[in-house]
Amino acid sequence: MKKSILILVIIVLLLSACGGGGSETSSGGGGSVDADGNVTLDFWYALGGDSGKAIEDLVNQFNESHPNIKVVGTYQGNYTTAMAKVYSAITGNTLPNVAQLGAAPLLGSSGAVLPVKDFLATDTSFDLEKIHPAFLQYNTAAGELWSLPFNNSVPILLYNKELFVAAGLDPEDPPEDIDELLEYAKALTVKDSNGVVTQYGLNTKDDTHWYLSTLFLENGAQIVSEDESEMLYNSPEAVAMLQTWSDWVNVDQVMPRNQHAEAQSDFLAGKLGMLMGSTSGVSGIQKDAAFRVGSAMFPMVNGVRKVPVGGGSLVIFKNDNELIRNASWEFVKFLISEQSSIYLTSQTGYIPIYKDALDWPEIESIIEDNPLRLAAINSLPYAVAIPVFSALGNSDLALQNAIEKVELGSADPQTALDEAKTSVDHAIKTQFSTPSP
Amino acid sequence: MSSLTMADAALKRKRVARKRLVNGAQNGVWFLVVCALAFAVMLPFIWMIVTSLKSPTEVFAYPPTWIPKEFQWSNYVEMWNKAxxxxxxxxxxxxxxxxxxxxxxxxxxxxxxxxxxxxxxxxxxxxxxxxxxxxxxxxxxxxxxxxxxxxxxxxxxxxxxxxxxxxxxxxxxxxxxxxxxxxxxxxxxxxxxxxxxxxxxxxxxxxxxxxxxxxxxxxxxxxxxxxxxxxxxxxxxxxxxxxxxxxxxxxxxxSTQWGIYMAAALVVTLxxxxxxxxxxxxxxxxxxxxxxxxx
The missing domain is CATH 1.10.3720.10 (MetI-like)
Incomplete structure (x- = not known):
């Protein structure tokens, strides 16, 4: 008995001794300044794969061109885990200086983030007006611009050119609106002698809420009320779109039932004619496809084209040190600069964030080198933002559930959307009691 | 020795033989079942190894290929150098x-x-x-x-x-x-x-x-x-x-590169x-x- 206690005591002592040697971290936020005024910044980002590589390149470019600032960038998992990490860092006071995150403006209410206006007040060298308004709206929560757009994507239609040819469709003339989309999808759907579908005409990736929301907006439906207190997507305009979606699956049978998770691999295996996806995945799909891939802008509804933007943004965290704050702003300005925007557009599937980017020769040459990017970049003028409100995550899930119910036939579109609205309204009222002004 | 006991003995022998046969068959069936289960458990591993040697276009090929057309050993090199x-x-x-x-x-x-x-x-x-x-x-x-x-x-x-x-x-x-x-x-x-x-x-x-x-x-x-x-x-x-x-x-x-990803997964699992x-x-x-x- 005595001996075992002794051993425990020894272990505890050893461990606490190890702890004494731990490195010191500065208080009042991350980053550090040395005696000569050189600043080291911590930067967290949430993109892996090729896009992560592009971010590392940009960090290196910044470090080379700014001798007094050194940015240390670290990958922190996908948007969900990176956000979890940021929240634990807020409680532990171990935040970095800058982070690239999804749903970033929602951090505004945490009190850990500096609003962009704080920097714009003293720095006139940056003109916010040049950025497409949809991206600014996408970074605004409760009327305040909390973050700046960095990597942004829009929904897009990808198609298999070989299957178009086989179905007697012109591979250079993709569908323009949802009526044409259905026609094409019918032509692309193939059944075997037993009536079993072996090739579907259309499917969407598993972020189904995004594509349905696009259809909502194009048909004139609203997602959420102005004051962000109530969901509005059980309106007739919205229900009509979910009905169209339901018909694709249940009536026309051109879209497989509830198989969105497999949509991309079906597409790559040549078993799917058209795929609704994100522009950000285009380069990956092109690399993995053994056939010629075509791309088109998201189909219109009644001649209206509106594409809600998605993607990640940059936030600057509060810091006691002015030098660090200014260096953070320098870094963010660099990441959203025209040059960086061009670089990111050339290396990934993301689209430029500047209003007049379509006129830039660099962007034109990116499209020339890779015509697949044309549709994505051309979508820029049609970009809109779904308001960022506290229950956005609940809303996305509720829409996905509504789609699933309708596809499986367990609810009609009106009921499904009524239920979605009720559940999100409830979430707005109970979970988050911060009515916006 | 009466003919009855001889018949008895023959019957007994037969019974033993049949029992052995049944046992043997039972063992055989069990062996097959166990083999099938083992294969089911092995399948993801095998698939991981096969995928780790494929090129990006072959990863999604349909019908799937069990032996890569061209062994992409470079996936392992690329994986090791990535991080x-x-x-x-x-x-x-x-x-x-x-x-x-x-x-x-x-x-x-x-x-x-x-x-x-x-x-x-x-x-x-x-x-x-x-x-x-x-x-x-x-x-x-x-x-x-x-x-x-x-x-x-x-x-x-x-x-x-x-x-x-x-x-x-x-x-x-x-x-x-x-x-x-x-x-x-x-x-x-x-x-x-x-x-x-x-x-x-x-x-x-x-x-x-x-x-x-x-x-x-x-x-x-x-x-x-x-x-x-x-x-x-x-x-x-x-x-x-x-x-x-x-x-x-x-x-x-x-834009996940599955070949390289599976190579990494294999190295990590090993x-x-x-x-x-x-x-x-x-x-x-x-x-x-x-x-x-x-x-």
Whole structure:
């Protein structure tokens, strides 16, 4: 008995001794300044794969061109885990200086983030007006611009050119609106002698809420009320779109039932004619496809084209040190600069964030080198933002559930959307009691 | 000898022969079933290996190919160069080995106390130990993070190791195992002048080898595979572990390079598979002898 206690005591002592040697971290936020005024910044980002590589390149470019600032960038998992990490860092006071995150403006209410206006007040060298308004709206929560757009994507239609040819469709003339989309999808759907579908005409990736929301907006439906207190997507305009979606699956049978998770691999295996996806995945799909891939802008509804933007943004965290704050702003300005925007557009599937980017020769040459990017970049003028409100995550899930119910036939579109609205309204009222002004 | 007994004997022989045949057939069927199950278990591994040698376009080829058209050994080279995997390997090994040793030590001592000693509040304490196994790790994430922060341990090996040095389930499992060893053995040892600690070290532990081996394997595997805690608690590349390295290959938005990703997955899984084979014999023994009879 005595001996075992002794051993425990020894272990505890050893461990606490190890702890004494731990490195010191500065208080009042991350980053550090040395005696000569050189600043080291911590930067967290949430993109892996090729896009992560592009971010590392940009960090290196910044470090080379700014001798007094050194940015240390670290990958922190996908948007969900990176956000979890940021929240634990807020409680532990171990935040970095800058982070690239999804749903970033929602951090505004945490009190850990500096609003962009704080920097714009003293720095006139940056003109916010040049950025497409949809991206600014996408970074605004409760009327305040909390973050700046960095990597942004829009929904897009990808198609298999070989299957178009086989179905007697012109591979250079993709569908323009949802009526044409259905026609094409019918032509692309193939059944075997037993009536079993072996090739579907259309499917969407598993972020189904995004594509349905696009259809909502194009048909004139609203997602959420102005004051962000109530969901509005059980309106007739919205229900009509979910009905169209339901018909694709249940009536026309051109879209497989509830198989969105497999949509991309079906597409790559040549078993799917058209795929609704994100522009950000285009380069990956092109690399993995053994056939010629075509791309088109998201189909219109009644001649209206509106594409809600998605993607990640940059936030600057509060810091006691002015030098660090200014260096953070320098870094963010660099990441959203025209040059960086061009670089990111050339290396990934993301689209430029500047209003007049379509006129830039660099962007034109990116499209020339890779015509697949044309549709994505051309979508820029049609970009809109779904308001960022506290229950956005609940809303996305509720829409996905509504789609699933309708596809499986367990609810009609009106009921499904009524239920979605009720559940999100409830979430707005109970979970988050911060009515916006 | 009458003809009756001869017929009897012949019948008996026949019956034995038939029994043998039935047994043989039964064994054959069982063999096939076991083979099929083994194949089902192996399938993901085989698929992982095959995919790790494919080119991006072949990964999604339909119908799927079982033997890559062209072996892409370069996937392994590219994977190794993509992130500091040597460092990740070292970190994962240090953490997993320290946690395994630490957990075994603490669990053995605690289990010994719970199984073999009488003290005030023993049952209450044991219940508290048990209840810790019912709290999911996500719930304790933030409090543990704050403790690490107060100790200034963020971005350190201590933070990756210390929170896992005790394990309620391990204590429970070892206590059950220790209790199956007869009390008389301890009394006899005591009579011969054996101290408690020596009894534990020289008699109880050698007798519990199988259960200790499986506990070690659980601890090692659990730690080797953990993702969330190392991600949350480390910020610099030099402190990160293999599982985080794996995620560098995954892009949420569709540009995951599956061939390279599977190559990395194979390299990361390999140590666990090797260790499993090393301790397999003792491990299987423990499966047979894990008796939870006197709870």
């Amino acid at each position: 500091p995997f040597g460092r990740y390997f070292m970190n994962s090994a240090i953490v997993a080995i320290c946690v395994t040793i630490g957990q075994l030590t603490s669990c053995v001592l605690a289990a010994f106390a719970f199984a073999r000693m009488e003290f005030k509040g023993k049952n209450v304490m044991f219940m508290i130990f048990l209840s810790t196994t019912m709290i999911s790790s996500q719930v304790t994430l933030v409090p543990t993070y704050l403790v690490m922060r107060t100790l200034n341990w963020i971005d350190s090996y201590q933070a990756l190791i210390v929170p896992f040095l005790a394990n309620g389930f391990g204590v429970f499992m070892l206590r059950q195992s220790f209790r199956t060893i007869p009390k008389e053995l301890e009394e006899a040892a005591k009579l011969d002048g054996c101290s408690r600690f020596r009894f534990l070290w020289q008699i109880l532990i050698p007798l519990s080898k199988p259960i200790l081996a499986s506990q070690a394997l659980f601890a090692f595997m659990g730690n080797w595979n953990s993702y969330q805690w190392p991600l949350i608690i480390t910020n610099q590349d030099s402190m990160r572990t293999l599982q985080i390295g794996l995620r560098y290959f995954v892009s949420g938005e569709g 140590p666990v598979i090797i260790i499993y084979f090393l301790v397999q014999k003792t491990f299987v023994e423990s499966m047979a002898s894990t008796g939870l009879k006197d709870i």
